[in-house]
Amino acid sequence: MGEAAGDRPCVPWGIIAAGALPGRGMNRPGSGPERTSRRWQRGRRGRRWSTVKVDRRPVGATPGILDERPAGAAPGYEELLRERTSAWNAALAQLEAAADVLGLDQGMRDLLATPKRVLTVAVPVRRDDGRLEVFEGYRVHHNVTRGPAKGGIRYHPMVSLDEVKALAMWMTWKCAVVGIPFGGAKGGVVVDPATLSMVELERLTRRFAAELLPIIGPEKDIPAPDVNTDDQIMAWFMDTYSVNQGYSVPGVVTGKPLAIGGSEGRGGATSLGVMYSLFMALKERGRQPSEVSVAIQGFGKVGAGVATFLHDAGCNVVAVSDVRGGVYNRRGLNPQALGKHRRATGSSTVATFPGGDRISNEELLALHVDVLIPAALEGVIRADNVDAVQADVIVEGANGPTTPAADKVLDDRGCLVVPDVLANAGGVTVSYFEWVQDIQAYFWSEDEVNHRMRQVMERAYGQVADLAEERRLSMRQAAQVIGVGRVAEAHRTRGLFP
Numbered sequence: 499m500g501e502a503a504g505d506r507p508c509v510p511w512g513i514i515a516a517g518a519l520p521g522r523g524m525n526r527p528g529s530g531p532e533r534t535s536r537r538w539q540r541g542r543r544g545r546r547w548s549t550v551k552v553d554r555r556p557v558g559a560t561p562g563i564l565d566e567r568p569a570g571a572a573p574g575y576e577e578l579l580r581e582r583t584s585a586w587n588a589a590l591a592q593l594e595a596a597a598d599v600l601g602l603d604q605g606m607r608d609l610l611a612t613p614k615r616v617l618t619v620a621v622p623v624r625r626d627d628g629r630l631e632v633f634e635g636y637r638v639h640h641n642v643t644r645g646p647a648k649g650g651i652r653y654h655p656m657v658s659l660d661e662v663k664a665l666a667m668w669m670t671w672k673c674a675v676v677g678i679p680f681g682g683a684k685g686g687v688v689v690d691p692a693t694l695s696m697v698e699l700e701r702l703t704r705r706f707a708a709e710l711l712p713i714i715g716p717e718k719d720i721p722a723p724d725v726n727t728d729d730q731i732m733a734w735f736m737d738t739y740s741v742n743q744g745y746s747v748p749g750v751v752t753g754k755p756l757a758i759g760g761s762e763g764r765g766g767a768t769s770l771g772v773m774y775s776l777f778m779a780l781k782e783r784g785r786q787p788s789e790v791s792v793a794i795q796g797f798g799k800v801g802a803g804v805a806t807f808l809h810d811a812g813c814n815v816v817a818v819s820d821v822r823g824g825v826y827n828r829r830g831l832n833p834q835a836l837g838k839h840r841r842a843t844g845s846s847t848v849a850t851f852p853g854g855d856r857i858s859n860e861e862l863l864a865l866h867v868d869v870l871i872p873a874a875l876e877g878v879i880r881a882d883n884v885d886a887v888q889a890d891v892i893v894e895g896a897n898g899p900t901t902p903a904a905d906k907v908l909d910d911r912g913c914l915v916v917p918d919v920l921a922n923a924g925g926v927t928v929s930y931f932e933w934v935q936d937i938q939a940y941f942w943s944e945d946e947v948n949h950r951m952r953q954v955m956e957r958a959y960g961q962v963a964d965l966a967e968e969r970r971l972s973m974r975q976a977a978q979v980i981g982v983g984r985v986a987e988a989h990r991t992r993g994l995f996p
Contacts, residue, residue, distance in 0.1 A: 584660050584661075584664070585660065585661050585664035585665070585876050585877065585898050586660040586661070586663050586664040588664065588877075588898060588901060588902050589663075589664040589667045589668060589898075590611055591902050592902070592974070592978050593607070593610060593611055593667070593978070593982060594607070595975060595978065596975065596978035596979045596981075596982040596983075597610070597982065599969070599971070599975065599979050600979060600982060600983050600986065602982075602986060606986055606989065606990075609989065610641070610982065610985060610986065610989075613638050613639065613640045613641075613663055613666060613667075614639045614640065614641055614642060614681075615638070615639040615713065616636070616637075616638050616639075616659070616663070617636065617637045617638070617710070617713060618634065618635070618636055618659070619634075619635045619636075619637075619706070619709040619710070620632050620633075620634065620635075620709075621633040621634070621635045621687055621702060621705050621706045621709060622705065623694075623698060623701050623702045623705060624701060625698055626695050626697060626698060633687050633688055633689045633702065634687070634688045635685070635686065635687040635688070635706050635709065636657070636659050636662045636684075636685055636686055636687075637651075637662075637683065637684075637685040637710050637713060637714075637719070638659075638662050638663050638666040638683060638684050638685070639666065639681065639682075639683050639713070639719060640663070640666035640667045640669065640670045640681065640682040640683065640684075641667075641670045641681045641682055641985055642681035643681060643985060643988040643989050643992060644673065644674060644679055644680065644681055644984070644985060644988045645673075645678075645679035645680045645681055646680060646681065646715075646716070646717055646718055646719060646720055647666075647680070647681045647682065647683035647718065647719040647720070648669060648673060648678075648680035648681065648682065648683055648719075648720050648722070648926060648929065648930075649665065649666055649669045649682055649683035649684040649685065649721070649722065649724075650665075650684060650685070650721065650722045650723055650724025650725075650727070650753075651684075651685040651686060651687075651706075651721045651722070651723070651724055651727050651731070651735075652684075652685070652686040652687075652724035652725035652726060652727060653686065653687050653689050653690075653691045653702075653725070653726040653727055653731075654686065654688075654689070654690070654691075654725050654726055655688060655689060655690040656688075657686035657687065657688045658688075661686075661876070662684045662685065662686055663684075664876075664898065665684040665897055665898075666682045666683050666684040667682060668682065668897055668898065668918065668919055669681075669682030669683060669684060669926070670682030670981070670985060671919045671977070671978060671981030671982060671985070672918075672919040672920075672922075672923050672926060672981065673923075673926060673981075674980070674981040674982075674984040674985050675919050675920055675923065675958055675962065675977050675980050675981040675984075676920075676923045676926070676927055676954050676955070676958040677954065677957075677958065678926060678927060678930045678954075679930075680720075680926070680930065683719055683721075684724075685710070685721060686724070686725075687702065687706055689702065691726045699731075700734055703731050703734040703735060703738075704734055704737075704738045707734065707735045707738040707739060708738055708742070711738075711739065711742055714739065714750060715739070715747075715750055716747060716749035716750055716933070716936070716937065720749065720750060720751060720752060720929070720933055721735060721750075721751050721752075722751060722752045722753040722925075722926075722929050723753040723799075728753075729753055729754050729755045729760065729765075730755070732751045732752070732753050732754040732755075733754050733755055733758060735750070735751045736748060736750055736751050736754055736758060736759075739751075746758075748936040749933055749936035749937050752764065752929035752930075752932040752933055753765075753929060753932070754932075759932075759935075759936045760932060761928060761931055761932035761935055761941070761942070761947060762941070762942065762943060762944035762947050763928055763931075763944045763947035763948050763951070764925075764928045764929065764931075764932055764947075766803045766807070767924045767925045767927065767928035767929075767947075767951060768799070768800050768803070768895070768922050768924050768925035769799075769800050769801075769802075769803025769804045769806075769807055769895075769924070770803070770807060770924055770948065770951065771921070771922060771923055771924015771925065771927065771951065771955050772800070772804050772871065772873070772893055772895045772921055772922055772924065773804060773807045773808060773811065774924065774951075774952055774955045774956065774959075775893050775916045775920060775921040775922075775955060775959060776808070776869060776871070776891070776893045776916070776921075777811075778955075778956060778959045778960075778963075779891050779893065779914055779916050780891070782914070782963065783890075783891070783914065785868075787808070787811050787812050787813050788812035788813070789868075790813055790814065790867075790868035790869050790891075791813075791814045791815075791816050791828075791867040791868050791869070792808055792813050792814065792815045792816065792867060792868070792869040792870075792871065793815075793816060793817040793818075793826075793862050793863075793865045793867045793869070793870050793871070793889070794815065794817070794818045794819075794871045794873055794895075795818075795819050795824070795859060795862055795863065795870075795871070795872045795873060795874045795878060795899075796818075796819070796820065796872070796873035796874030796875075796895065796896065797818045797819065797820045797824075797836065797848050798820065798873075800873045800895045800896070800922070801818065801820075801871070801873035801874065801895060802818075802833060802836075802837065804871055804873060804895055805818055805831075805833040805836075806833040806834065809830075809831075809832065809833050813869075814829075814830045815830060815831050815833065816828055816829075816830055816831065816865070816867060817831070817854075817857065817862050817865055817867070818831060818833070818836065818848055818862075819848065819849070819857070819858075819859050819862045819874075820846075820847050820848055820849070820874075821847070821859075821874075822846070822847035822849050823847065823849035823856055823857065823858055823859065824848060824849055824856070824857045824858070824859060824861075824862045825848050825849060825851045825853070825854040825855065825856060825857065826854050826855050826856075826857045826861075826862070826865065827853060827854035827855070831851075831853065831854060832853075835851075835853065836848050836851055839851050839852075859874075859878070860883060860886075863878065863879065863883060863886065863887055864883070864886035864887065864888065865888065865889075866888045867888065867889050868889060868890055868891060869889055869890075869891045869892075869893065870887065870889035870891070870892045870893075871892070871893050871894075871895050872892070872894060872895060872896050872899035872900070873895030873896050873899075874896055874899070875896060875899070876896065876897060876898040876899060877898060877899065877900075877901050878896075878899050878900075879892075879899055879900040879901065879904045879908075880901050880903070880904050881901065881903035881904055881907070883904075884903075884904035884907045884908060885907070887908070887913075889913070890912075890913060890914065891913070891914045891915075891916075892908065892913060892914070892915045892916070893915075893916045893921045894915070894916060894917055894918040894921045894922065895918075895921065895922050896918065896922070897918050897922070898918060899918065900915065905972070905974060909972045909974075914973065915972065915973055915974060916959075916973055917973055917974035917977050917978075919977050919978070919981060920958060920959060920962055920973070920977045923954075923955065923958065924951055924955060927951050927954050927955065928947060928951055931947055931950065931951070961980060962976045962977045962980060963976070965979065965980060
């Protein structure tokens with residue numbers, strides 16, 4: 499997922515509390531506490547625009563909910579809005595907890611809590627029918643003390659600045675935890691790419707890339723794919739940057755096609771890293787992969803890959819889900835059959851797979867399984883549903899899937915949670931490898947990439963687990979302490995200019 503982006507359902511964590519505005523194209527109507535967002539839908543009379551009201555009250559105001567439920571949303575949709583903590587507030591709370599353990603002074607805390615650079619841009623796009631539509635885009639550099647900024651770019655109607663800031667901060671700690679010389683960044687455009695033609699998508703991408711030209715580059719900021727972006731998007735980014743430089747610069751992005759400097763093994767790196775993290779967690783608990791049952795929320799870039807890797811490794815994958823629901827079979831599911839079903843039926847959901855019982859996303863979280871892998875969106879395990887979670891091991895394939903309140907409950911219960919900044923770091927690790935290969939113009943085999951990534955992941959897991967045991971911390975606390983501590987040390991070593 500970005501470097502580890504998950505498979506994102508319609509409503510992200512904290513949309514109401516954080517004041518996120520779906521559909522923030524500048525041409526769109528509405529003002530005041532509520533705003534309308536126009537959505538391209540297919541009905542009995544053909545394709546049409548439908549209007550959805552969204553709450554845009556500021557943080558601290560009485561929360562609202564979407565007045566209309568998105569078409570096709572799974573049961574339990576409204577429950578996704580209950581947690582009143584935004585991703586940004588959660589990131590700040592985690593930073594403060596790590597700073598307490600490290601004994602950081604207030605000045606260092608403020609420095610680490612403040613993004614170095616926040617860019618908001620207008621992205622005008624000429625639609626195929628001649629209309630001009632303006633979208634809003636963001637790029638945040640949280641911290642670049644340890645190296646160039648690194649982080650994915652997502653296209654989604656629910657993207658918000660607070661979310662992007664939180665994801666950039668988590669990327670800073672993630673890179674530090676696995677020892678990669680990058681800082682944290684994140685970016686996105688508030689758009690539903692499903693409403694764009696391929697030509698419009700290219701226009702949007704190239705214009706957004708052009709707006710970011712002053713702050714991106716192999717030594718400044720290296721974007722990557724994330725939610726609703728892929729290797730083709732990165733190819734357009736790379737080409738736009740290169741044309742403006744006058745020569746090819748493959749190292750400006752990662753996650754691009756092999757034909758223009760991509761790396762072997764990059765496509766499934768996040769999923770493979772999640773599997774390695776799970777195997778280390780199971781080893782810590784004295785269990786074998788063949789002995790455990792697994793439920794995976796999210797069946798896209800990360801989730802589908804994890805399901806395939808675990809199935810092939812002998813795990814019993816009993817449930818998977820996407821935004822429209824999931825499927826459960828206690829005897830196990832075959833991920834290849836699930837993918838084949840979606841392709842054969844033209845369906846965008848696994849919920850219609852005939853080889854199991856249909857379940858909701860909330861029901862998947864509550865299944866009696868050994869391992870739960872949230873690989874979808876932020877904040878799915880919350881204070882109001884954590885008591886239903888029965889898994890003994892949780893490996894976070896998505897960024898920020900567990901809220902701070904739920905995290906405390908799981909820790910008190912003795913549940914082993916492998917946190918996102920460690921568990922899904924395989925993606926950014928191989929992105930680093932791709933960047934190195936581009937700079938050297940010397941490329942590695944897939945076996946070399948996977949072997950080196952596994953070494954990085956196992957070393958990082960061991961360091962986090964050792965600190966957790968030594969200081970009596972949870973795995974999340976230990977990972978945050980390591981990440982924050984390494985960035986703080988870099989600041990102290992470099993000093994302050996002027």
